[in-house]
Amino acid sequence: MKGEAGSDNRSVGARGEEVAVAFLKGKKYVILERNFRCKGGEVDIVARDGGTIVFVEVKSRRSESYGPPQLSVTPFKQRQISKAALTWLAKNRQHDASARFDVIAILLLNHQVPAIDHILNAFDLAY
Numbered sequence: 149m150k151g152e153a154g155s156d157n158r159s160v161g162a163r164g165e166e167v168a169v170a171f172l173k174g175k176k177y178v179i180l181e182r183n184f185r186c187k188g189g190e191v192d193i194v195a196r197d198g199g200t201i202v203f204v205e206v207k208s209r210r211s212e213s214y215g216p217p218q219l220s221v222t223p224f225k226q227r228q229i230s231k232a233a234l235t236w237l238a239k240n241r242q243h244d245a246s247a248r249f250d251v252i253a254i255l256l257l258n259h260q261v262p263a264i265d266h267i268l269n270a271f272d273l274a275y
Contacts, residue, residue, distance in 0.1 A: 164208025164254040165192055167262050171252065177202065181236070188231030201247040203233040205270075208254040217253035218267060226274040233273070249273075 169179055172195055180201075181194040193204035205225070207217035214220075221229075229249060237243055251270035255263040 160208050160210055160256060161206070163256060164252075164262075165206050167208075167254050167256075167264065168193060168204065168206045168252040171264055171266070172204070184232060184236050186232050186235040188235065189228030191229055191232045191236065194236055199246055201237070201242060201245045202250050203229060203236070203247065204250045204252055205229055206252050206254065208256055210256050210258070212255065216265070217255065218251050218265065218270070221251050221270065223274060226271045230274045 165182070169182070172179065172193065175197075177195040177197050179193060179195050182192065184191045184194055191203045192206040193202075195202045195204060205221055207220050209217045226249075233247065233249070237245060237247065248269050249271050251267040253265040253267070257263070
């Protein structure tokens with residue numbers, strides 16, 4: 149049973165990321181990379197919004213029984229995303245680029261259009 153719940157959570161996450169990518173493209177963001185992983189952490193989506201590099205954390209849920217999805221972007225998670233963002237910037241020689249951290253919270257309620265909450269500048273670089 150445990151494996152089934154894990155795969156279900158992954159499918160909710162994957163579906164949420166697809167929704168987030170479509171949402172960002174609709175707002176004229178350019179998707180640079182998805183699921184960037186490094187030793188220190190991971191970033192769901194790296195995008196460009198005009199001249200700004202945007203590191204996007206996507207949180208998806210099928211209900212609000214545990215609160216809104218964005219509450220799961222804890223200070224620890226912010227540090228992991230920050231580490232991955234710094235690694236991405238260095239790897240892509242974008243040290244001087246303007247950058248920010250956004251969170252996209254998605255509620256995937258059964259048979260309804262996903263509810264999307266895009267939080268710009270959701271947090272600052274965390275060490």
